[in-house]
Amino acid sequence: MPRPDWLVTDAAAIDTELGVVKTGKEADVNLIERAVPGAEPGTPGQSVLLAAKRYRGSEHSQFHRSNIYTEGRGTRRSRDARAVAKSSTFGREVARVQWAYAEFEALKRLTELGASVPYPVQVGGTEVLMEFIGDGRVAAPRLAQVRATPGELRELFQQIVEFTRTLARSGLAHGDLSPYNLLVHDGRVVAIDLPQVVDLVSNPQGFDLLHRDCVNVCDWFSRQRLECDADELFSELIAEVYR
Known part of the structure; x- marks a missing residue:
């Protein structure tokens, strides 16, 4: 389904955490309800369920993405590239942020190509917000x-x-x-x-x-x-x- 425009433009939208959908070695996926109340009392509002994929912090993560995927990609800051290569604590955190942004960019590009992927909503830090694929909360x-x-x-x-x-x-x-x-x-x-x-x-x-x-x-x-x-x-x- 197409992404509703109000998801990224309506400043009155409120996000409500509904719990964890999936846990993994590298990231957890949480269910979010984003809703806008009705403009007038008694009028219906708008709401949609979203999946928030959160790459896990260094104290909990078993983050092990192979560098075979990143060959040919550039890292703008040489300090970040060195840290990622050394797999320092800072480097692992940089890698998680990079993966989150890489996933968001991939979702955007594949959506534009017409590929069957969840539509992207936003990215920030190590969290990617996207369409939730399911029935109700399942x-x-x-x-x-x-x-x-x-x-x-x-x-x-x-x-x-x-x-x-x-x-x-x-x-x-x-x-x-x-x-x-x-x-x-x-x-x-x-x-x-x-x-x-x-x-x-x-x-x-x-x-x-x-x-x-x-x-x-x-x-x-x-x-x-x-x-x-x-x-x-x-x-x-x-x-x-x-x-």
Whole structure:
């Protein structure tokens, strides 16, 4: 669904924390309700549920993002780059902020491309605010949790192929695609966990990561007894890159 304009323009909007949706080694995802009361007493207001992804602090995090994803990316401040390379306490904090902003930028770019991802709302520090994918307050299941008929599996697979094609046409790959970072909501596949999106030209590992994406996806669908050839998919995507 498109992002309502008032989410980022209405100064009267109030955020309410509704609890943790998911915890992970690198980040926690909290549920937020952003609401604007009615303009007049008794008139209905507007509200929407959002996901706040918060990269965890150094005292709690097991942050271990590989630098293979960041090859070809620039760091403006040399002091920050040195700190990240040394993995000092300051460097790890810089890395978390960088990942949050990288995820927000990836969400913006992929939304503009028409890829199926949560719409971005805002970023600040180590928190990324984005569309919540789910029913009510219940998050949509990961693809790995879905039990589907053969026909439904084919439809889900085709959606994932189209997602990867959309990225490949712009010289991009998810870089860490798997059944665990693809959500399924009302039959729609939505890709999440995007800070590692790689540029296939500037990152020397880009095509290896794209191939790994194909293998991860096809291995899962093959286990569900849907015929899928990772190398064939990879070749199709390479052709999209060089169209």
